[in-house]
Amino acid sequence: EVQLVDSGGDLVQPGGSLTLSCETSGFAFRKHWMAWVRQAPGKGLEWVATIKPDRSEIYYVDSVKGRFIIARDDAKNSLYLHMNSLRTEDTAVYHCVRHALDDVWSGYTHFDSWGQGTLVTVSS
Amino acid sequence: TVMTQSPATLSVSPGERATLSCRASQTVNNKLAWYQQKPGQAPRLLIYDVSTRGTGVPARFGGSGSGTEFTLTISSLQSEDFAMYYCQQYDYWPPYTFGQGTKVEIK
Numbered sequence: 309e310v311q312l313v314d315s316g317g318d319l320v321q322p323g324g325s326l327t328l329s330c331e332t333s334g335f336a337f338r339k340h341w342m343a344w345v346r347q348a349p350g351k352g353l354e355w356v357a358t359i360k361p362d363r364s365e366i367y368y369v370d371s372v373k374g375r376f377i378i379a380r381d382d383a384k385n386s387l388y389l390h391m392n393s394l395r396t397e398d399t400a401v402y403h404c405v406r407h408a409l410d411d412v413w414s415g416y417t418h419f420d421s422w423g424q425g426t427l428v429t430v431s432s
Numbered sequence: 433t434v435m436t437q438s439p440a441t442l443s444v445s446p447g448e449r450a451t452l453s454c455r456a457s458q459t460v461n462n463k464l465a466w467y468q469q470k471p472g473q474a475p476r477l478l479i480y481d482v483s484t485r486g487t488g489v490p491a492r493f494g495g496s497g498s499g500t501e502f503t504l505t506i507s508s509l510q511s512e513d514f515a516m517y518y519c520q521q522y523d524y525w526p527p528y529t530f531g532q533g534t535k536v537e538i539k
Binding site for chain 2 (some may be wrong): 328342343345352353354355358367368369370408415416417418419420421422424425
């Protein structure tokens with residue numbers, strides 16, 4: 309069974325830092341592009357970042373560039389999101405997400421498995 | 433690529449057909465997915481590549497469309513289908529973009 313377990317969410321002050329973790333199991337983690345998607349309270353879904361299996365391609369939504377870092381540890385089957393200089397508008401539930409595989413290991417794929425999410429609240 | 437869903441809310445009686453729309457601001461080459469989200473839960477993949485159902489998704493869920501216009505149809509609404517639905521394009525990225533969602537509620 310595919311599992312993605314998000315953790316690390318917390319209450320943090322504006323300007324602070326936080327690291328989210330996603331422990332995965334039940335699939336070949338090293339083969340998949342992985343991503344983070346967030347959802348602000350009462351709002352829709354927003355893609356945050358994506359990382360290729362070999363880490364040669366990493367992408368971010370403009371609003372987090374220079375502040376967030378997506379990382380992966382294939383030995384631990386884990387995905388991370390290092391968040392710095394947090395702003396109130398970063399308050400959201402953050403979901404670890406698996407990209408589906410395609411024949412050429414590209415990023416042109418949908419999100420086929422989601423973690424339950426972890427809540428990050430940025431407030432003074 | 434901006435994704436626009438309509439309507440924002442759809443009121444439907446159980447057993448009736450529901451039709452949800454999604455429009456892209458530019459042509460997406462069949463790289464279009466639909467997700468279902470219930471309160472307090474993670475989104476769940478329903479449809480990918482416009483019309484392919486995800487694993488375990490009931491046959492009453494169908495996707496169609498091309499170019500910039502896409503549709504999710506639920507042929508006969510069951511009680512468990514009342515939820516939020518999001519479309520997403522994965523053709524022009526970054527960023528991967530979602531529609532703002534359509535809430536399907538009980539009429």
